Amino acid sequence: MSPSLEFHMSLPREPIFTLVKGFLLIKTELGTAGIKLQALSGCVRYQYRGAWREKGKGCLPPSAIIAPTKYTVSTQRLWLPHVRGVEGSFYAIAPFMVTAAPGIQRGDFGIHFDANMPGSAGCIVLPLQDHWDVFRHLMADFRAKNIKQLPLTVNYTY
Secondary structure, eight states: OOOEEEEEEEOOSSOOSSOOOEEEEEESSTTOOOEEEEEEESOTTOOSTTGGGSTTTSOOOOHHHHTTSOEEEESSOEEETTSTTTOEEEEEEESSEEEEETTEEEEOOEEEEOOSSSSOSSSEEEOOHHHHHHHHHHHHHHHHTTOOEEEEEEEEEO
């Protein structure tokens, strides 16, 4: 078993006043179609090409920007009930800090439910409760199989 995660979102060229939604693809085996869950990254008006440079508002930097570094997601759930926007389970994305552009460091990313703040400050969030439940159960299954982390690829189209 070699599960992996892919995050895909189509970013506009300019800021817009609605949330752009993408999807998180969970592949339980290499070569399988995977499970597609609605997901997004970034806040309203900070989901556009290059917005990953915006600290505390922009989307998660794409994998191509941080290469040769690669993202991984821990299958160990962190419990963060008092963190606004998370208010529950959080799955940390490593590395903790990445270079989003020359001189711009971003970090402390994770995957969590889109609790009470539409969008995210760079994390990948799942806005639908039933999709979040599927994600949490799969992560628990991976953890039970002694899989400690999953590779994550972040892709944007324009």
